[in-house]
Amino acid sequence: MTIEYESRYFSPRDTLECGQIFRFTPFEEGYKVFSQDKACYVYTRGDITYIECDDRDYFYNFFDLARDYSAINERAKSYNVPLLTRGAERGAGLRLLNQSAEEMIYSFIISQNNNIPRIKGIIERICRALGEEREFLGEKYYAFPSSAALAGAGTQFYKGIGAGYRDEYLAKTSARIKDEGIDMLYALPTPELKKRLLTYTGIGPKVADCISLFGFARRECFPVDTWIEKLYHDDFGGTLKDRNKINAYFCGLFGDDAGYMQQYLFYAKRENL
């Protein structure tokens, strides 16, 4: 089945290339995108972006299609920050994805002190080794593994697939989640959710913000990484050095829009706009 949406506020490229997701590959006119055990093919033709998939409800929510991004986009420009305005203008098709919390936990543990191409490779090798084999549009792919499967693999496996020093973080956190689950996290208010996430091995403030923002749809979160730290100095004239304080500054500035603004800014800085 196919979902259609106006392309002005839904660009596959803008949405996928802004660092919120690591499992996608160029395919024909657009991209194949993978989430949990599901897959879709997303592409734009003229004024319409199309999503071909087997699970309409899942991807409607995944791409956040119920939300009005024209209003968010206008609010971004209203701050009169040149970098943010450029991000909003040239990244107007950027949408925040609603992803799996567990998948975000492991993905962003891997992301720390790492670069995006290598992050993608590590996640791909984990899925290939431990995920269930599926098929989409005549091609095999592998689901993101369950925490039980991840816990069964052990530290040595993660070292073997090139996770580096994050091997123990993945082993410990997957073992804990296999035992405890994460159901108790969903109902927590955002500050408590972040505190709880910080108790997992390998999750610090930045990773907790990414998990909260992308995995728990907490749009008031503002992850501060090396790129945000850079643009904070270059484009906001900031003088703070402590990342927690930089985070507080941006959260105070953007409020409930923080997550959206963070993505526009990250995109603009990384694309050198």
Next chain:
DNA sequence: CTCCAGGCTTTAG
């Protein structure tokens, strides 16, 4: 060769 990548944990002061 050094520096850097969507940082975190551990240790020292």
Next chain:
DNA sequence: CTAAAGCATGGA
């Protein structure tokens, strides 16, 4: 409490 060292890997 804050500051800094150490951490695997691969590409520029």
